[in-house]
Amino acid sequence: MSLSTMPTTSETSEARATEPERPTTLRRLGSSFAMFRNPKSITGLVILGVFALVAILGDLIAPYGPLEKDFSALKQPPSAQHWLGTTHLGEDVFSQIIYGTRGVLVVGLVAGVLATFTAVVIGVAAGYLSGWRSESLSALTNVFLVIPGLPLIIIVASQYDDPSIVLISAVIAVTGWAWGARVLRAQTMSLRNRDFVQAAKANGERLWRIIAVEMLPNLTAIIASSFVGTVTAAVLGLTTLAFIGVIPITNLNWGTILFWAQQNGAFPDFWWWYVPAGLCIAILGTALSLVNFGIDEYVNPRLRSAGERARAMRKKGLSTASGVTAVRIAGKDGDDAAGTGRASSAGADGEGAARP
Protein backbone atom coordinates (compact mmCIF):
# COMPACT_ATOMS: atom_id res chain seq x y z
CA MET A 1 0.00 0.00 0.00
CA SER A 2 1.59 3.26 -1.02
CA LEU A 3 0.79 6.20 1.17
CA SER A 4 3.23 8.68 -0.27
CA THR A 5 0.54 11.17 -1.05
CA MET A 6 -0.80 11.23 2.47
CA PRO A 7 0.07 14.47 4.17
CA THR A 8 0.65 12.85 7.56
CA THR A 9 3.98 11.49 8.75
CA SER A 10 4.78 7.95 7.71
CA GLU A 11 4.41 6.60 11.23
CA THR A 12 0.89 7.78 11.86
CA SER A 13 -0.24 6.90 8.40
CA GLU A 14 1.12 3.39 8.87
CA ALA A 15 -0.85 3.03 12.04
CA ARG A 16 -3.91 4.49 10.42
CA ALA A 17 -3.68 2.21 7.44
CA THR A 18 -3.19 -1.01 9.33
CA GLU A 19 -5.42 -0.42 12.30
CA PRO A 20 -8.83 -0.54 10.60
CA GLU A 21 -7.97 -3.77 8.78
CA ARG A 22 -8.56 -6.23 11.59
CA PRO A 23 -11.75 -4.88 13.07
CA THR A 24 -13.11 -4.55 9.55
CA THR A 25 -12.57 -8.16 8.57
CA LEU A 26 -13.92 -9.24 11.91
CA ARG A 27 -16.90 -6.93 11.67
CA ARG A 28 -17.49 -8.08 8.13
CA LEU A 29 -17.41 -11.70 9.18
CA GLY A 30 -19.54 -10.87 12.19
CA SER A 31 -22.22 -9.17 10.19
CA SER A 32 -22.41 -12.15 7.82
CA PHE A 33 -23.45 -14.20 10.81
CA ALA A 34 -25.65 -11.50 12.30
CA MET A 35 -28.72 -13.57 11.49
CA PHE A 36 -27.57 -16.23 13.96
CA ARG A 37 -26.91 -13.75 16.74
CA ASN A 38 -30.08 -14.21 18.75
CA PRO A 39 -31.09 -16.57 21.54
CA LYS A 40 -33.23 -18.81 19.33
CA SER A 41 -30.57 -19.38 16.70
CA ILE A 42 -27.86 -19.85 19.28
CA THR A 43 -29.89 -22.47 21.15
CA GLY A 44 -30.53 -24.30 17.90
CA LEU A 45 -26.90 -24.10 16.83
CA VAL A 46 -25.68 -25.41 20.20
CA ILE A 47 -27.96 -28.45 19.93
CA LEU A 48 -26.82 -29.01 16.36
CA GLY A 49 -23.21 -28.72 17.54
CA VAL A 50 -23.75 -31.45 20.11
CA PHE A 51 -25.23 -33.75 17.45
CA ALA A 52 -22.34 -32.93 15.12
CA LEU A 53 -19.81 -33.79 17.84
CA VAL A 54 -21.58 -37.07 18.49
CA ALA A 55 -21.51 -37.85 14.77
CA ILE A 56 -17.80 -37.06 14.45
CA LEU A 57 -16.65 -38.72 17.68
CA GLY A 58 -19.10 -41.63 17.42
CA ASP A 59 -16.39 -44.30 17.53
CA LEU A 60 -14.98 -42.89 20.76
CA ILE A 61 -18.28 -42.35 22.56
CA ALA A 62 -20.13 -45.51 21.67
CA PRO A 63 -19.51 -48.28 24.23
CA TYR A 64 -20.27 -51.07 21.71
CA GLY A 65 -20.32 -51.57 17.97
CA PRO A 66 -23.73 -50.79 16.49
CA LEU A 67 -24.28 -54.37 15.33
CA GLU A 68 -22.33 -56.07 18.11
CA LYS A 69 -24.55 -58.81 19.47
CA ASP A 70 -24.77 -59.89 23.10
CA PHE A 71 -27.01 -62.96 23.17
CA SER A 72 -26.99 -63.02 26.92
CA ALA A 73 -28.93 -59.75 27.05
CA LEU A 74 -31.88 -59.69 24.68
CA LYS A 75 -34.51 -56.94 24.87
CA GLN A 76 -33.08 -55.75 28.18
CA PRO A 77 -34.29 -52.48 29.67
CA PRO A 78 -31.72 -49.74 30.39
CA SER A 79 -28.98 -50.81 32.80
CA ALA A 80 -25.43 -49.95 33.73
CA GLN A 81 -24.05 -52.14 30.91
CA HIS A 82 -26.53 -50.96 28.30
CA TRP A 83 -27.58 -47.39 29.05
CA LEU A 84 -30.52 -47.50 26.69
CA GLY A 85 -31.17 -51.20 26.81
CA THR A 86 -30.75 -53.77 24.05
CA THR A 87 -32.55 -54.96 20.95
CA HIS A 88 -33.96 -58.41 20.19
CA LEU A 89 -30.45 -59.47 19.08
CA GLY A 90 -28.73 -57.97 22.10
CA GLU A 91 -27.41 -54.93 20.24
CA ASP A 92 -26.78 -51.83 22.35
CA VAL A 93 -29.44 -49.20 21.52
CA PHE A 94 -27.29 -46.32 22.83
CA SER A 95 -24.48 -47.27 20.44
CA GLN A 96 -26.92 -47.58 17.56
CA ILE A 97 -28.27 -44.11 18.26
CA ILE A 98 -24.76 -42.68 18.30
CA TYR A 99 -23.72 -44.37 15.07
CA GLY A 100 -27.09 -43.50 13.53
CA THR A 101 -26.46 -39.79 14.13
CA ARG A 102 -23.75 -39.83 11.50
CA GLY A 103 -26.02 -41.26 8.81
CA VAL A 104 -28.76 -38.73 9.58
CA LEU A 105 -26.48 -35.70 9.62
CA VAL A 106 -24.50 -36.65 6.53
CA VAL A 107 -27.64 -37.20 4.45
CA GLY A 108 -29.19 -34.01 5.84
CA LEU A 109 -26.11 -31.97 5.07
CA VAL A 110 -25.46 -33.36 1.59
CA ALA A 111 -29.12 -33.06 0.61
CA GLY A 112 -29.26 -29.56 2.07
CA VAL A 113 -26.19 -28.42 0.15
CA LEU A 114 -27.38 -29.95 -3.13
CA ALA A 115 -30.89 -28.57 -2.80
CA THR A 116 -29.75 -25.11 -1.75
CA PHE A 117 -27.26 -24.93 -4.59
CA THR A 118 -29.98 -25.86 -7.09
CA ALA A 119 -32.39 -23.42 -5.49
CA VAL A 120 -29.90 -20.55 -5.68
CA VAL A 121 -28.93 -21.21 -9.29
CA ILE A 122 -32.49 -21.64 -10.57
CA GLY A 123 -34.18 -19.17 -8.25
CA VAL A 124 -31.74 -16.30 -8.76
CA ALA A 125 -31.58 -16.92 -12.51
CA ALA A 126 -35.37 -16.96 -12.76
CA GLY A 127 -35.51 -13.76 -10.77
CA TYR A 128 -32.81 -11.91 -12.63
CA LEU A 129 -33.69 -12.90 -16.17
CA SER A 130 -36.89 -11.81 -17.78
CA GLY A 131 -39.16 -13.02 -20.54
CA TRP A 132 -39.52 -16.65 -21.59
CA ARG A 133 -36.35 -17.80 -19.82
CA SER A 134 -37.64 -16.59 -16.49
CA GLU A 135 -41.08 -18.00 -17.19
CA SER A 136 -39.80 -21.45 -18.08
CA LEU A 137 -37.54 -21.65 -15.02
CA SER A 138 -40.48 -20.55 -12.95
CA ALA A 139 -42.67 -23.23 -14.52
CA LEU A 140 -40.02 -25.85 -13.79
CA THR A 141 -39.94 -24.75 -10.16
CA ASN A 142 -43.71 -25.01 -9.94
CA VAL A 143 -43.66 -28.53 -11.36
CA PHE A 144 -41.18 -29.66 -8.71
CA LEU A 145 -43.17 -27.82 -6.09
CA VAL A 146 -46.26 -29.93 -6.70
CA ILE A 147 -44.49 -33.26 -7.18
CA PRO A 148 -45.27 -35.26 -4.06
CA GLY A 149 -41.84 -35.88 -2.58
CA LEU A 150 -42.13 -39.09 -0.63
CA PRO A 151 -43.76 -41.27 -3.31
CA LEU A 152 -41.13 -40.14 -5.81
CA ILE A 153 -38.33 -40.98 -3.43
CA ILE A 154 -39.86 -44.40 -2.75
CA ILE A 155 -40.07 -45.13 -6.47
CA VAL A 156 -36.52 -43.99 -7.18
CA ALA A 157 -34.98 -45.58 -4.11
CA SER A 158 -36.64 -48.92 -4.75
CA GLN A 159 -34.98 -49.10 -8.18
CA TYR A 160 -31.68 -49.74 -6.47
CA ASP A 161 -30.72 -52.70 -4.31
CA ASP A 162 -28.18 -50.77 -2.32
CA PRO A 163 -28.50 -47.03 -2.94
CA SER A 164 -25.52 -45.04 -1.72
CA ILE A 165 -25.85 -42.24 0.77
CA VAL A 166 -25.13 -39.69 -1.95
CA LEU A 167 -27.88 -41.09 -4.15
CA ILE A 168 -30.39 -40.95 -1.31
CA SER A 169 -29.34 -37.36 -0.59
CA ALA A 170 -29.62 -36.43 -4.25
CA VAL A 171 -33.14 -37.84 -4.53
CA ILE A 172 -34.20 -35.98 -1.40
CA ALA A 173 -32.58 -32.81 -2.78
CA VAL A 174 -34.41 -33.14 -6.10
CA THR A 175 -37.74 -33.03 -4.33
CA GLY A 176 -36.67 -30.33 -1.90
CA TRP A 177 -35.15 -27.43 -3.82
CA ALA A 178 -38.26 -25.90 -5.35
CA TRP A 179 -39.57 -24.04 -2.34
CA GLY A 180 -36.27 -22.26 -1.80
CA ALA A 181 -36.02 -21.41 -5.49
CA ARG A 182 -39.47 -19.87 -5.39
CA VAL A 183 -38.63 -17.59 -2.46
CA LEU A 184 -35.26 -16.64 -3.92
CA ARG A 185 -36.85 -15.80 -7.25
CA ALA A 186 -39.26 -13.39 -5.61
CA GLN A 187 -36.53 -11.73 -3.57
CA THR A 188 -34.19 -11.48 -6.55
CA MET A 189 -36.92 -9.84 -8.62
CA SER A 190 -37.25 -7.17 -5.99
CA LEU A 191 -33.48 -6.73 -5.74
CA ARG A 192 -33.02 -6.58 -9.50
CA ASN A 193 -34.63 -3.18 -9.84
CA ARG A 194 -33.04 -1.63 -6.78
CA ASP A 195 -30.91 1.35 -7.53
CA PHE A 196 -27.68 -0.19 -6.31
CA VAL A 197 -28.00 -2.98 -8.84
CA GLN A 198 -28.82 -0.46 -11.56
CA ALA A 199 -25.83 1.59 -10.45
CA ALA A 200 -23.54 -1.43 -10.70
CA LYS A 201 -24.93 -2.08 -14.16
CA ALA A 202 -24.40 1.53 -15.19
CA ASN A 203 -20.83 1.23 -13.91
CA GLY A 204 -20.33 -1.56 -16.41
CA GLU A 205 -20.13 -4.48 -13.95
CA ARG A 206 -20.41 -7.89 -15.52
CA LEU A 207 -23.59 -9.90 -15.05
CA TRP A 208 -22.03 -12.65 -12.90
CA ARG A 209 -20.40 -10.06 -10.68
CA ILE A 210 -23.64 -8.19 -10.19
CA ILE A 211 -25.31 -11.42 -9.16
CA ALA A 212 -22.48 -12.86 -7.07
CA VAL A 213 -21.11 -9.73 -5.41
CA GLU A 214 -23.96 -7.22 -5.36
CA MET A 215 -27.04 -9.39 -5.01
CA LEU A 216 -26.15 -12.71 -3.34
CA PRO A 217 -24.86 -11.15 -0.09
CA ASN A 218 -28.25 -9.53 0.30
CA LEU A 219 -29.87 -12.93 -0.07
CA THR A 220 -27.76 -14.78 2.52
CA ALA A 221 -30.47 -14.84 5.17
CA ILE A 222 -32.96 -16.36 2.75
CA ILE A 223 -30.42 -18.83 1.44
CA ALA A 224 -29.54 -19.85 5.00
CA SER A 225 -33.17 -20.30 5.92
CA SER A 226 -33.79 -22.32 2.78
CA PHE A 227 -30.77 -24.49 3.62
CA VAL A 228 -31.99 -25.15 7.15
CA GLY A 229 -35.45 -25.92 5.80
CA THR A 230 -34.17 -28.49 3.34
CA VAL A 231 -31.96 -30.11 5.95
CA THR A 232 -35.01 -30.54 8.16
CA ALA A 233 -36.98 -32.01 5.28
CA ALA A 234 -34.08 -34.30 4.39
CA VAL A 235 -33.72 -35.61 7.94
CA LEU A 236 -37.44 -36.29 8.20
CA GLY A 237 -37.47 -37.82 4.70
CA LEU A 238 -34.53 -40.08 5.44
CA THR A 239 -35.89 -41.36 8.74
CA THR A 240 -39.31 -41.90 7.20
CA LEU A 241 -37.82 -43.88 4.32
CA ALA A 242 -35.70 -45.96 6.68
CA PHE A 243 -38.68 -46.56 8.95
CA ILE A 244 -40.92 -47.82 6.16
CA GLY A 245 -38.04 -49.99 4.95
CA VAL A 246 -37.37 -48.42 1.56
CA ILE A 247 -33.75 -47.74 2.44
CA PRO A 248 -31.81 -50.94 3.15
CA ILE A 249 -30.98 -51.69 6.74
CA THR A 250 -27.27 -51.53 6.01
CA ASN A 251 -27.63 -47.76 6.13
CA LEU A 252 -27.67 -47.18 9.84
CA ASN A 253 -29.69 -44.24 11.09
CA TRP A 254 -32.43 -43.41 13.57
CA GLY A 255 -35.07 -44.47 11.10
CA THR A 256 -33.50 -47.95 10.81
CA ILE A 257 -33.71 -48.35 14.58
CA LEU A 258 -37.41 -47.55 14.42
CA PHE A 259 -37.81 -49.99 11.53
CA TRP A 260 -36.26 -52.85 13.50
CA ALA A 261 -38.18 -51.94 16.60
CA GLN A 262 -41.42 -51.99 14.66
CA GLN A 263 -40.52 -55.24 12.86
CA ASN A 264 -39.81 -57.01 16.11
CA GLY A 265 -42.84 -55.96 18.04
CA ALA A 266 -41.20 -53.40 20.25
CA PHE A 267 -44.32 -51.24 20.37
CA PRO A 268 -45.51 -50.50 22.96
CA ASP A 269 -43.71 -52.56 25.62
CA PHE A 270 -40.01 -52.11 24.84
CA TRP A 271 -40.04 -48.32 25.04
CA TRP A 272 -36.22 -47.99 25.38
CA TRP A 273 -35.90 -49.34 21.86
CA TYR A 274 -37.91 -46.72 20.01
CA VAL A 275 -38.33 -43.67 22.29
CA PRO A 276 -34.66 -42.50 22.10
CA ALA A 277 -34.62 -42.56 18.31
CA GLY A 278 -37.93 -40.72 18.15
CA LEU A 279 -36.72 -38.15 20.64
CA CYS A 280 -33.51 -37.58 18.72
CA ILE A 281 -35.47 -36.89 15.53
CA ALA A 282 -37.73 -34.50 17.43
CA ILE A 283 -34.84 -32.66 19.10
CA LEU A 284 -32.87 -32.31 15.87
CA GLY A 285 -36.00 -31.01 14.13
CA THR A 286 -36.57 -28.54 16.96
CA ALA A 287 -32.97 -27.33 16.80
CA LEU A 288 -33.21 -26.73 13.05
CA SER A 289 -36.52 -24.93 13.46
CA LEU A 290 -35.06 -22.73 16.20
CA VAL A 291 -32.26 -21.70 13.85
CA ASN A 292 -34.86 -20.89 11.23
CA PHE A 293 -36.99 -18.89 13.67
CA GLY A 294 -33.88 -16.89 14.53
CA ILE A 295 -33.24 -16.15 10.87
CA ASP A 296 -36.89 -15.24 10.44
CA GLU A 297 -36.56 -12.73 13.22
CA TYR A 298 -33.51 -11.30 11.48
CA VAL A 299 -35.18 -11.08 8.07
CA ASN A 300 -38.41 -9.57 9.30
CA PRO A 301 -37.40 -5.94 9.67
CA ARG A 302 -39.93 -5.25 12.35
CA LEU A 303 -38.74 -7.99 14.67
CA ARG A 304 -35.17 -7.22 13.71
CA SER A 305 -34.99 -3.52 14.37
CA ALA A 306 -36.81 -3.88 17.67
CA GLY A 307 -34.39 -6.56 18.80
CA GLU A 308 -31.30 -4.73 17.57
CA ARG A 309 -32.29 -1.48 19.19
CA ALA A 310 -32.94 -3.20 22.47
CA ARG A 311 -29.58 -4.98 22.29
CA ALA A 312 -27.74 -1.79 21.38
CA MET A 313 -29.34 0.06 24.26
CA ARG A 314 -28.53 -2.69 26.71
CA LYS A 315 -24.92 -2.51 25.58
CA LYS A 316 -24.84 1.16 26.45
CA GLY A 317 -26.29 0.41 29.83
CA LEU A 318 -29.73 1.81 29.09
CA SER A 319 -32.93 0.08 29.93
CA THR A 320 -35.29 -0.33 26.99
CA ALA A 321 -38.19 0.42 29.25
CA SER A 322 -36.93 3.79 30.44
CA GLY A 323 -38.05 5.61 27.29
CA VAL A 324 -34.86 7.64 26.94
CA THR A 325 -33.78 8.65 23.45
CA ALA A 326 -30.21 7.44 23.03
CA VAL A 327 -27.86 10.13 21.74
CA ARG A 328 -24.36 9.15 20.86
CA ILE A 329 -21.68 11.65 21.76
CA ALA A 330 -19.10 12.26 19.06
CA GLY A 331 -15.43 12.32 19.89
CA LYS A 332 -15.67 9.67 22.57
CA ASP A 333 -13.86 7.34 20.22
CA GLY A 334 -13.06 7.25 16.54
CA ASP A 335 -16.04 5.05 16.02
CA ASP A 336 -18.50 7.88 16.35
CA ALA A 337 -16.84 10.42 14.12
CA ALA A 338 -18.67 9.68 10.90
CA GLY A 339 -22.14 8.70 11.91
CA THR A 340 -23.03 11.34 14.42
CA GLY A 341 -21.45 14.49 13.14
CA ARG A 342 -24.95 15.84 12.86
CA ALA A 343 -25.78 15.36 16.50
CA SER A 344 -22.71 17.10 17.86
CA SER A 345 -21.37 19.68 15.49
CA ALA A 346 -23.90 21.21 13.16
CA GLY A 347 -21.70 22.35 10.29
CA ALA A 348 -22.39 25.14 7.88
CA ASP A 349 -24.71 22.96 5.90
CA GLY A 350 -26.06 21.47 9.06
CA GLU A 351 -24.47 18.18 8.31
CA GLY A 352 -21.00 18.08 9.77
CA ALA A 353 -19.74 16.08 6.83
CA ALA A 354 -17.16 18.67 5.84
CA ARG A 355 -14.13 17.59 7.80
CA PRO A 356 -11.32 17.01 5.38
Next chain:
Amino acid sequence: MTTLDFRNVTKRYRVRGSGDMLALDDVSFTLTSGQTIALVGQSGSGKSTIAKILTQLERATSGEVLLDGEPIPHRGPGLRRYRQRVRMVFQDPFASLNPYHTIRHHLERPLRLDKVVPADEVEDEVRALLTRVRLDPDATIDRRPHELSGGQRQRVAIARALASRPELLIADEPVSMLDVSIRLGVLNLLADLQRESNLGVLYITHDLATARHFSDEIMVLHHGVVVERGPADDVILRAQHEYTRALRGASPDPDKHFADPSGRAVTRS
Protein backbone atom coordinates in the same frame (compact mmCIF):
# COMPACT_ATOMS: atom_id res chain seq x y z
CA MET B 1 -14.52 19.45 -25.20
CA THR B 2 -17.08 16.71 -24.97
CA THR B 3 -20.42 16.97 -26.64
CA LEU B 4 -23.38 14.72 -26.00
CA ASP B 5 -26.12 14.88 -28.59
CA PHE B 6 -29.53 13.58 -27.64
CA ARG B 7 -31.18 13.56 -31.03
CA ASN B 8 -34.90 13.09 -31.72
CA VAL B 9 -35.27 10.41 -29.09
CA THR B 10 -38.60 8.69 -28.65
CA LYS B 11 -39.27 6.05 -26.06
CA ARG B 12 -42.30 3.84 -25.83
CA TYR B 13 -42.92 1.40 -23.02
CA ARG B 14 -45.00 -1.61 -23.82
CA VAL B 15 -47.66 -1.90 -21.20
CA ARG B 16 -49.30 -5.28 -20.96
CA GLY B 17 -52.93 -5.15 -21.97
CA SER B 18 -53.25 -1.45 -22.64
CA GLY B 19 -51.09 -0.72 -25.64
CA ASP B 20 -48.04 1.52 -25.55
CA MET B 21 -47.08 4.32 -23.21
CA LEU B 22 -45.25 7.17 -24.84
CA ALA B 23 -42.62 8.30 -22.33
CA LEU B 24 -40.54 10.54 -24.56
CA ASP B 25 -41.68 12.16 -27.77
CA ASP B 26 -38.98 13.42 -30.09
CA VAL B 27 -36.71 14.97 -27.46
CA SER B 28 -33.46 16.62 -28.54
CA PHE B 29 -30.78 18.52 -26.66
CA THR B 30 -27.03 18.95 -26.55
CA LEU B 31 -24.87 18.84 -23.44
CA THR B 32 -21.26 20.00 -23.55
CA SER B 33 -18.58 19.88 -20.89
CA GLY B 34 -18.58 22.82 -18.54
CA GLN B 35 -22.27 23.42 -19.04
CA THR B 36 -25.18 22.67 -16.73
CA ILE B 37 -28.59 21.97 -18.17
CA ALA B 38 -31.53 21.63 -15.84
CA LEU B 39 -34.25 19.24 -16.88
CA VAL B 40 -37.42 20.22 -15.10
CA GLY B 41 -40.73 18.45 -15.02
CA GLN B 42 -43.17 16.76 -12.72
CA SER B 43 -43.17 13.08 -11.85
CA GLY B 44 -43.93 10.95 -14.87
CA SER B 45 -42.90 13.61 -17.35
CA GLY B 46 -40.06 11.43 -18.67
CA LYS B 47 -37.11 12.95 -16.81
CA SER B 48 -35.85 9.67 -15.45
CA THR B 49 -36.38 7.95 -18.78
CA ILE B 50 -33.89 10.37 -20.29
CA ALA B 51 -31.43 9.49 -17.51
CA LYS B 52 -31.91 5.79 -18.13
CA ILE B 53 -31.35 6.15 -21.85
CA LEU B 54 -28.24 8.23 -21.24
CA THR B 55 -26.82 5.53 -18.96
CA GLN B 56 -28.01 2.86 -21.40
CA LEU B 57 -30.07 1.09 -18.78
CA GLU B 58 -32.84 1.52 -21.38
CA ARG B 59 -32.69 1.77 -25.14
CA ALA B 60 -34.40 4.48 -27.10
CA THR B 61 -37.25 3.29 -29.32
CA SER B 62 -36.10 5.66 -32.04
CA GLY B 63 -33.64 8.49 -32.35
CA GLU B 64 -30.03 8.37 -31.31
CA VAL B 65 -27.57 9.46 -28.68
CA LEU B 66 -24.20 10.65 -29.97
CA LEU B 67 -21.08 11.23 -27.90
CA ASP B 68 -18.68 13.45 -29.83
CA GLY B 69 -20.59 12.51 -32.97
CA GLU B 70 -20.32 8.75 -32.38
CA PRO B 71 -23.43 6.69 -31.59
CA ILE B 72 -23.31 4.78 -28.29
CA PRO B 73 -22.30 1.16 -28.82
CA HIS B 74 -24.91 -1.24 -27.46
CA ARG B 75 -22.43 -3.63 -25.87
CA GLY B 76 -18.82 -4.51 -25.36
CA PRO B 77 -15.82 -2.33 -24.60
CA GLY B 78 -17.30 0.59 -26.49
CA LEU B 79 -20.29 0.73 -24.15
CA ARG B 80 -17.97 0.47 -21.16
CA ARG B 81 -15.90 3.32 -22.50
CA TYR B 82 -19.06 5.39 -22.94
CA ARG B 83 -20.21 4.57 -19.42
CA GLN B 84 -16.86 5.63 -18.10
CA ARG B 85 -17.28 9.06 -19.69
CA VAL B 86 -20.93 9.59 -18.80
CA ARG B 87 -21.86 8.80 -15.21
CA MET B 88 -25.00 9.12 -13.19
CA VAL B 89 -25.85 10.06 -9.61
CA PHE B 90 -29.02 8.32 -8.55
CA GLN B 91 -31.91 9.96 -6.83
CA ASP B 92 -32.13 7.97 -3.63
CA PRO B 93 -28.85 7.52 -1.76
CA PHE B 94 -30.60 5.07 0.55
CA ALA B 95 -31.23 2.73 -2.38
CA SER B 96 -28.29 3.37 -4.66
CA LEU B 97 -25.63 2.05 -2.29
CA ASN B 98 -25.46 -1.65 -1.58
CA PRO B 99 -26.28 -2.13 2.13
CA TYR B 100 -23.94 -5.10 2.35
CA HIS B 101 -20.78 -3.40 1.11
CA THR B 102 -18.46 -0.84 2.65
CA ILE B 103 -17.88 2.63 1.22
CA ARG B 104 -14.44 1.37 0.17
CA HIS B 105 -16.04 -1.28 -2.04
CA HIS B 106 -18.37 1.24 -3.65
CA LEU B 107 -15.54 3.52 -4.66
CA GLU B 108 -13.04 0.78 -5.52
CA ARG B 109 -15.22 -0.98 -8.05
CA PRO B 110 -15.36 1.76 -10.70
CA LEU B 111 -11.66 2.46 -10.17
CA ARG B 112 -10.76 -1.17 -10.79
CA LEU B 113 -13.32 -1.71 -13.55
CA ASP B 114 -12.12 1.17 -15.66
CA LYS B 115 -8.51 0.83 -14.48
CA VAL B 116 -8.47 4.51 -13.65
CA VAL B 117 -5.35 4.14 -11.51
CA PRO B 118 -2.87 1.27 -11.04
CA ALA B 119 -4.01 -1.33 -8.52
CA ASP B 120 -1.60 -0.22 -5.80
CA GLU B 121 -2.91 3.33 -5.91
CA VAL B 122 -6.57 2.43 -5.58
CA GLU B 123 -6.60 2.98 -1.81
CA ASP B 124 -5.11 6.45 -2.17
CA GLU B 125 -7.55 7.31 -4.91
CA VAL B 126 -10.52 6.20 -2.81
CA ARG B 127 -9.34 8.47 -0.01
CA ALA B 128 -8.77 11.32 -2.44
CA LEU B 129 -12.31 10.89 -3.78
CA LEU B 130 -13.80 10.99 -0.30
CA THR B 131 -11.82 14.13 0.45
CA ARG B 132 -13.08 15.64 -2.78
CA VAL B 133 -16.67 15.24 -1.70
CA ARG B 134 -15.77 16.73 1.71
CA LEU B 135 -15.94 13.51 3.68
CA ASP B 136 -13.32 12.39 6.18
CA PRO B 137 -11.74 9.30 4.60
CA ASP B 138 -10.68 7.73 7.91
CA ALA B 139 -14.13 8.05 9.38
CA THR B 140 -16.05 6.80 6.37
CA ILE B 141 -13.98 4.40 4.31
CA ASP B 142 -14.78 1.22 6.25
CA ARG B 143 -18.36 2.08 7.05
CA ARG B 144 -21.46 0.73 5.44
CA PRO B 145 -24.12 2.96 3.93
CA HIS B 146 -26.55 2.55 6.81
CA GLU B 147 -23.99 4.04 9.18
CA LEU B 148 -23.97 7.32 7.27
CA SER B 149 -26.54 10.08 7.06
CA GLY B 150 -28.48 10.77 3.87
CA GLY B 151 -26.27 13.68 2.88
CA GLN B 152 -23.12 11.67 3.51
CA ARG B 153 -24.48 8.82 1.45
CA GLN B 154 -25.26 11.11 -1.45
CA ARG B 155 -21.72 12.45 -1.24
CA VAL B 156 -20.45 8.88 -1.48
CA ALA B 157 -22.72 8.33 -4.49
CA ILE B 158 -21.30 11.46 -6.09
CA ALA B 159 -17.76 10.26 -5.34
CA ARG B 160 -18.61 6.94 -6.98
CA ALA B 161 -19.85 8.71 -10.07
CA LEU B 162 -16.68 10.80 -10.21
CA ALA B 163 -14.38 7.81 -9.69
CA SER B 164 -14.13 6.95 -13.36
CA ARG B 165 -13.28 10.59 -14.12
CA PRO B 166 -16.28 11.18 -16.33
CA GLU B 167 -16.70 14.15 -18.60
CA LEU B 168 -20.45 14.33 -18.23
CA LEU B 169 -22.56 13.75 -15.15
CA ILE B 170 -26.25 13.01 -14.97
CA ALA B 171 -27.72 13.97 -11.62
CA ASP B 172 -31.20 12.49 -11.32
CA GLU B 173 -32.90 14.56 -8.62
CA PRO B 174 -29.78 14.29 -6.46
CA VAL B 175 -31.22 16.11 -3.47
CA SER B 176 -34.93 15.34 -3.54
CA MET B 177 -34.57 12.55 -0.98
CA LEU B 178 -32.45 14.60 1.40
CA ASP B 179 -33.41 16.80 4.29
CA VAL B 180 -34.11 20.33 3.16
CA SER B 181 -31.36 21.64 5.43
CA ILE B 182 -28.58 19.72 3.67
CA ARG B 183 -29.75 20.04 0.08
CA LEU B 184 -27.86 23.23 -0.53
CA GLY B 185 -24.62 21.68 0.74
CA VAL B 186 -24.86 18.82 -1.73
CA LEU B 187 -25.84 21.10 -4.60
CA ASN B 188 -22.96 23.48 -3.86
CA LEU B 189 -20.63 20.50 -3.80
CA LEU B 190 -21.89 19.43 -7.22
CA ALA B 191 -21.40 22.95 -8.54
CA ASP B 192 -17.85 23.11 -7.14
CA LEU B 193 -16.94 19.74 -8.61
CA GLN B 194 -18.36 20.79 -11.93
CA ARG B 195 -16.14 23.87 -12.01
CA GLU B 196 -13.08 21.93 -10.83
CA SER B 197 -13.24 19.30 -13.56
CA ASN B 198 -15.18 21.19 -16.20
CA LEU B 199 -17.98 18.62 -16.09
CA GLY B 200 -21.06 18.82 -18.19
CA VAL B 201 -24.01 18.28 -15.87
CA LEU B 202 -27.55 17.31 -16.67
CA TYR B 203 -29.39 18.33 -13.52
CA ILE B 204 -32.74 16.60 -13.38
CA THR B 205 -35.12 18.14 -10.89
CA HIS B 206 -38.64 19.30 -10.23
CA ASP B 207 -37.46 22.29 -8.28
CA LEU B 208 -37.42 25.40 -10.45
CA ALA B 209 -35.64 27.52 -7.85
CA THR B 210 -32.51 25.38 -7.66
CA ALA B 211 -32.66 24.79 -11.40
CA ARG B 212 -32.43 28.52 -11.96
CA HIS B 213 -29.63 28.94 -9.46
CA PHE B 214 -27.39 26.09 -10.58
CA SER B 215 -27.83 25.83 -14.32
CA ASP B 216 -27.11 27.77 -17.45
CA GLU B 217 -30.03 26.42 -19.37
CA ILE B 218 -33.41 25.04 -18.44
CA MET B 219 -35.50 22.54 -20.35
CA VAL B 220 -39.06 21.97 -19.25
CA LEU B 221 -40.42 18.54 -19.93
CA HIS B 222 -44.13 17.85 -19.90
CA HIS B 223 -45.65 14.48 -20.79
CA GLY B 224 -42.50 13.49 -22.67
CA VAL B 225 -42.33 16.65 -24.72
CA VAL B 226 -39.92 19.53 -24.24
CA VAL B 227 -42.35 22.43 -23.93
CA GLU B 228 -39.86 25.16 -23.18
CA ARG B 229 -36.13 25.72 -23.16
CA GLY B 230 -33.65 28.52 -22.99
CA PRO B 231 -31.28 30.39 -20.68
CA ALA B 232 -32.29 29.85 -17.07
CA ASP B 233 -33.46 33.36 -16.28
CA ASP B 234 -35.47 33.67 -19.47
CA VAL B 235 -37.38 30.49 -18.84
CA ILE B 236 -38.20 31.46 -15.29
CA LEU B 237 -38.90 35.16 -15.74
CA ARG B 238 -40.56 35.05 -19.12
CA ALA B 239 -42.23 31.68 -19.08
CA GLN B 240 -44.06 31.14 -22.35
CA HIS B 241 -45.70 27.83 -21.72
CA GLU B 242 -48.63 27.49 -19.41
CA TYR B 243 -47.08 24.49 -17.67
CA THR B 244 -43.90 26.40 -16.83
CA ARG B 245 -45.97 29.14 -15.30
CA ALA B 246 -47.83 26.59 -13.23
CA LEU B 247 -44.52 25.18 -12.06
CA ARG B 248 -43.26 28.62 -11.19
CA GLY B 249 -46.41 29.33 -9.28
CA ALA B 250 -45.76 26.22 -7.21
CA SER B 251 -42.31 27.41 -6.17
CA PRO B 252 -41.79 29.48 -3.04
CA ASP B 253 -41.42 33.20 -3.59
CA PRO B 254 -37.96 34.37 -2.51
CA ASP B 255 -39.24 37.79 -1.41
CA LYS B 256 -41.84 36.30 0.86
CA HIS B 257 -39.22 33.84 1.99
CA PHE B 258 -36.89 36.38 3.52
CA ALA B 259 -39.52 38.78 4.76
CA ASP B 260 -40.67 36.28 7.32
CA PRO B 261 -41.04 38.25 10.57
CA SER B 262 -39.57 35.57 12.78
CA GLY B 263 -36.30 35.91 10.88
CA ARG B 264 -35.99 32.19 10.40
CA ALA B 265 -35.68 30.68 6.97
CA VAL B 266 -39.06 29.38 5.95
CA THR B 267 -39.09 26.26 3.87
CA ARG B 268 -41.68 24.90 1.57
CA SER B 269 -43.76 22.19 3.16
